[in-house]
């Protein structure tokens with residue numbers, strides 16, 4: 193069974209609805225998944241320990257809320273520090289080669305706004321080339337991203353209907369992610 197390392201990059205998991213729902217579903221799976229909650233580490237990473245966890249995994253998953261058309265600073269910091277030269281890239285940096293790589297993220301904006309002429313202006317895929325290149329540069333096999341749209345939930349402003357829809361959509365995305373992981 194493939195060994196899966198899921199890096200959960202939400203900086204405020206206690207305020208999360210969407211990512212928290214996906215993670216709860218993932219935790220119910222009997223696949224070999226280790227979930228690392230970066231926020232619980234308080235922005236300070238034990239880099240050799242993180243690199244050992246990455247090295248031991250066959251599959252690397254990033255789960256995060258979409259922030260400014262990319263990943264949150266917390267996850268970016270982890271990437272910068274852990275996927276370092278000599279480990280992830282460079283002549284000696286071969287640790288990621290051959291691993292599967294999947295990103296799964298929640299976006300606040302609805303699907304139909306991610307197109308030319310609407311508020312988000314471009315299809316979401318156009319914002320994701322950096323992930324594709326991160327995978328290719330480090331020798332990982334990128335999978336199609338798993339995107340859950342319309343996840344903006346504001347307590348006191350959003351309705352119960354909104355909340356139910358977000359939870360339902362996130363459960364579907366978690367199921368999709370688990371299906372993808374079973375192929376690895």
Ligand SMILES: Cc1cc2nc3c(=O)[nH]c(=O)nc-3n(C[C@H](O)[C@H](O)[C@H](O)COP(=O)(O)O)c2cc1C
Pocket residue numbers: 202207208209210211212256257258259260261262298299300301343344345
């Ligand atoms: C700093 C910040 C930046 C955000 N940027 C985007 C964005 O670029 N596109 C988008 O669709 N939603 C954006 N959002 C909305 C979040 O993606 C959304 O609230 C989140 O996915 C909900 O997940 P959660 O319930 O786990 O927090 C942003 C939210 C914050 C706080």
